[in-house]
Amino acid sequence: MHNDWLSQLLDEWAIWWSNAEHGSYPSSTAIWRILHSPGDSGFESSLPKGVIPPAGLNKINLAMNALLHSDCGEAVAVVRYLYLYGRERTTYDLKLSQTRFYTLKAQGEACLKGFLKAA
Numbered sequence: 001m002h003n004d005w006l007s008q009l010l011d012e013w014a015i016w017w018s019n020a021e022h023g024s025y026p027s028s029t030a031i032w033r034i035l036h037s038p039g040d041s042g043f044e045s046s047l048p049k050g051v052i053p054p055a056g057l058n059k060i061n062l063a064m065n066a067l068l069h070s071d072c073g074e075a076v077a078v079v080r081y082l083y084l085y086g087r088e089r090t091t092y093d094l095k096l097s098q099t100r101f102y103t104l105k106a107q108g109e110a111c112l113k114g115f116l117k118a119a
Contacts, residue, residue, distance in 0.1 A: 006113055013060045014083035063115045075108035 067076040081090045082105060091101045 006109055006116070009057070009060050010079065010083045010112075013057050016054065016057050017061075018084060059116060059119065060112070063112055063119070067111050067115055070111075072108060072111035075104045076111055077108075078104040079108035079112065 064076055064080055067073065070076075078090065078094065078096070078101065081094060085093070087101070090096070091098065094101075096104070
């Protein structure tokens with residue numbers, strides 16, 4: 001579906017994050033799964049305690065967390081939401097016009113690419 005490396009990485013991250021949040025991913029700890037029932041945790045800027053992403057996805061996760069508290073924060077938040085929930089839900093939940101959505105998406109992806117290439 002996506003051709004560039006960032007989109008592929010974000011697709012993989014979103015699948016991993018969704019599974020990790022609900023305690024069903026193998027790298028979540030048994031203790032975390034016991035303490036949190038499915039659906040117990042909401043959308044957060046950091047992973048639940050005890051859940052460690054696979055090495056390749058850790059970079060994108062760290063980049064997003066670092067950028068959420070920068071000038072790129074809003075745009076990166078839109079990209080995170082997009083990959084987790086899709087375009088329609090993102091524009092609806094965040095009350096974005098199509099123009100604003102695509103502007104923020106492009107800005108967020110550019111910030112992530114720049115951060116990852118610099119790291």
